[in-house]
Amino acid sequence: MDFTIGCTLRYQVEAPTPFVFNLEAARLPRQRIVSETLTTSPDLGQPDRFDAPESGNRFIRYVVPAGEFQIDYRAQIALDPLMLDPTGVTEIPGGSLPMEVLTYLNASRYCQSDRLNRFANRQFGGGGPTGHQRVTAICNWIRDNVDYQAGTSDALTSAYDTLGDRAGVCRDFAHLAITLCRAVGIPARYISAYAWQLSPPDFHAVFEAFLHGPGGGAWYLFDPTRMAALDGLVRIGAGRDAADVAFCSIYGGAQAQPPSVWINGPTPNPIRTTQAVSTQAP
Amino acid sequence: MDFTIGCTLRYQVEAPTPFVFNLEAARLPRQRIVSETLTTSPDLGQPDRFDAPESGNRFIRYVVPAGEFQIDYRAQIALDPLMLDPTGVTEIPGGSLPMEVLTYLNASRYCQSDRLNRFANRQFGGGGPTGHQRVTAICNWIRDNVDYQAGTSDALTSAYDTLGDRAGVCRDFAHLAITLCRAVGIPARYISAYAWQLSPPDFHAVFEAFLHGPGGGAWYLFDPTRMAALDGLVRIGAGRDAADVAFCSIYGGAQAQPPSVWINGPTPNPIRTTQAVSTQAP
């Protein structure tokens, strides 16, 4: 399936200031960039670039002069997600996980899996479903027990807060799901994405869990908000939590306007599948 | 300078359980492993190994059978730390930092630099010293305002807690210092180490800040507890915070005995230097 995606970001900058963006589509086994363009106004030439070795996140840096600044990204993406019967997607015991994945069992800034360990294991521990179905059970519990409501959380809100406050947005839903997965021994990481038919349009936050499918271990996508089709997600970045995949980090002072984000989908449309979905599996 | 280091860890394991250790000395430009041995009882053969690409941390994994388990590590280390006049070690603006270092400006589980941003900039922001001397000012403030006291914190304690509670141990001192550095724009990371003459002997926690010396950007060592000589630290692991460099992670149930940790130093002895110290600079 082919998607066209893009965003326009605008800033008022007070003095020369470094900006780091992570808004370009990721290069993945099943997510191919057909074409893409990145332009800035004023034209600042080629940015510094860094592709993180672990996640593949594509970071770019400009030192932006004082004044108005605009960055435009657009791309055509060919997405071919693997879609599987979830009952065949199982858990991998700690002794068999690839060792480079173990870091996604660690607690992180917004995902205090150390502190929520007892709750997670009481609620989703032994006896219930395992594998892909256990992660789905976690997503279902969040949907049933947390209100999706703009304005109830902010950039400092963590999974521990969300479990107590029972309200949040996509970022908070992802953080809580990641936290509960890690606490029961399933590696999980935060994903930022362009999401087909997300309403209102914006950058979206979902997550991936590392599970075992027919071809071996791979990262599988989940959206605990149920707002996006899993086969309509164009990945931007992956990280331990939102601290790793900000679409824009400003090392100084600037005024931002709300981002303009868009995605146009294919025919036939993505579907709200209940299958196991991965853009990383071979 | 040559050091001999080692540790013995003992566990009582209930059922076959994966253990991941990070207790071997790191391989660094100025920290050379002359020899080392790793043995377990019962003998479990060669462990799974993973050297993290970003940090160089050396992770090893065993699946330990039920019963008593003991692991012994000992090594001879040649340490040749760079020691410099701190007034020549300066800060690097965000636009010039190596992009792979930017991740060490992010908030992490125990280092909420996003939340302590205002305090850090009020206390250590513009007007005071910069570079190595600014990091020293942060360490001095912590020593003057936080009590070093065993039993006042636990594995869940974060820098935000320590700022309020004003008590902690080496781990907490490092977390708070890292947090304050990041909040004022200096990349900082958590270091676990064997520390010469640490009393009582144990694994020690210090931190590194990324600064600019004569040869370019490099990680410089700091110990806000002032309990160890900076030129007597044998590095084990580096990470965003303690979540990344546990000396032992157990994916299951086991009883641990207190670790036995030791280090023997050279003649002449390490000194409690006030110079800038790096084991990573070329």
Place this chain on the structure above:
Amino acid sequence: MDFTIGCTLRYQVEAPTPFVFNLEAARLPRQRIVSETLTTSPDLGQPDRFDAPESGNRFIRYVVPAGEFQIDYRAQIALDPLMLDPTGVTEIPGGSLPMEVLTYLNASRYCQSDRLNRFANRQFGGGGPTGHQRVTAICNWIRDNVDYQAGTSDALTSAYDTLGDRAGVCRDFAHLAITLCRAVGIPARYISAYAWQLSPPDFHAVFEAFLHGPGGGAWYLFDPTRMAALDGLVRIGAGRDAADVAFCSIYGGAQAQPPSVWINGPTPNPIRTTQAVSTQAP
């Protein structure tokens, strides 16, 4: 039913220090003090006394000289709790509650009913049982979702912590139950007591909710730990939370030994009743 109760508390005091105790049985409509004695060693004579007008709590104060200090209390208590069919014990709407009771709807130190408002109303709000049965549903939920486990909490632990951590002791169970009651509009307060057959013997913490029975509004007893018989509780103090009813507050430095607390019950024994119980109703 007649009970004999008592406690012995021992301290090592460094310098003359004020101690405030709240360990004597309360005087209530259905809890009569047949006899009581209070002695100290050394003999410090009559203490300062203050019976709080709102709660009836009996506070006593000594300025204790340096050295060893011991206080002994023993009393004979006639308890005649009202016991009712809980289905007839109903809620009182906010417009009809006695105004002096409204303070027990406020958030307090360990009972953040403001913050847990959304959770409480999602879980125990409209549609479920009301009145005494709603409070019982709250107690049942806590028993089913929180582990009673010594050592998992401390003097700083609050209801918000306990909801996240899912473990605690009697004090934490009471705090969480009080918080959830207040958040759904039921006044609730913390009760310290001598508890018949509590194992191991200690001061116990339970709570009261203000509900409407046959004789009008009154405070009804609940024990979310299910460790004590409600008709075997000899009340000491009532307050918003544990901050108000410490059995001993020391305004200075002293070493305390573990308290010795005892209660001997009547024949026939108290029962683990499921009836609504009040020692305050007329």
Place this chain on the structure above:
Amino acid sequence: MDFTIGCTLRYQVEAPTPFVFNLEAARLPRQRIVSETLTTSPDLGQPDRFDAPESGNRFIRYVVPAGEFQIDYRAQIALDPLMLDPTGVTEIPGGSLPMEVLTYLNASRYCQSDRLNRFANRQFGGGGPTGHQRVTAICNWIRDNVDYQAGTSDALTSAYDTLGDRAGVCRDFAHLAITLCRAVGIPARYISAYAWQLSPPDFHAVFEAFLHGPGGGAWYLFDPTRMAALDGLVRIGAGRDAADVAFCSIYGGAQAQPPSVWINGPTPNPIRTTQAVSTQAP
């Protein structure tokens, strides 16, 4: 000095809802109500009234029908605050404090004096000034170390948060000051007031500390924001913290408009005195 004060509050009510207000001026030894009127639209007749025995707070309750609701209060107040040389206003040791005042040493919802005990005693403990001057030192520290900035805190913000976040409004400044006073052994309580020349006009939050002046123990006023003249404060309510003195508590659903609050002062004007001020001392 004579003041005229008043406020107008407007609500849109969805269904019959109990409202409790605490907006009338308190009756104090040195604050006399010359005249006052309270009217509502629609006219709901005489409200339920409750004057709290401990604080003297004047609570009134209406059950408001669906529709628009407005309440207007206006009063003429004769204020004759005691004003003293602060060097003569001293601390009272715990063994001599009136026992009914001890409750104001307890931790409360927004004033975690138990948790900030170590910080308070490190910063304001032995060796520094005592009595009125110690409380002034606490106020000065807050003014120097916390930013007064609207929008940085909300109704859930506590003193522990404010110490870490270093920003807040009058309510947060009062909570932090109260917390630090209690932690060093000085009883302190939260005061809501009409404040002469407060800009912008609004209800104000200050606090009182219990100290010893020429006539014995009394409550003395402090404003850590330095925004109001202490001899221009018309007291409304006193409590442990903001949880006790909300100007309006709604037991149900309603939309509130921003309150309109005003105060007209005397000639000569109140002054920004540095004297010790009490409206409670005889």
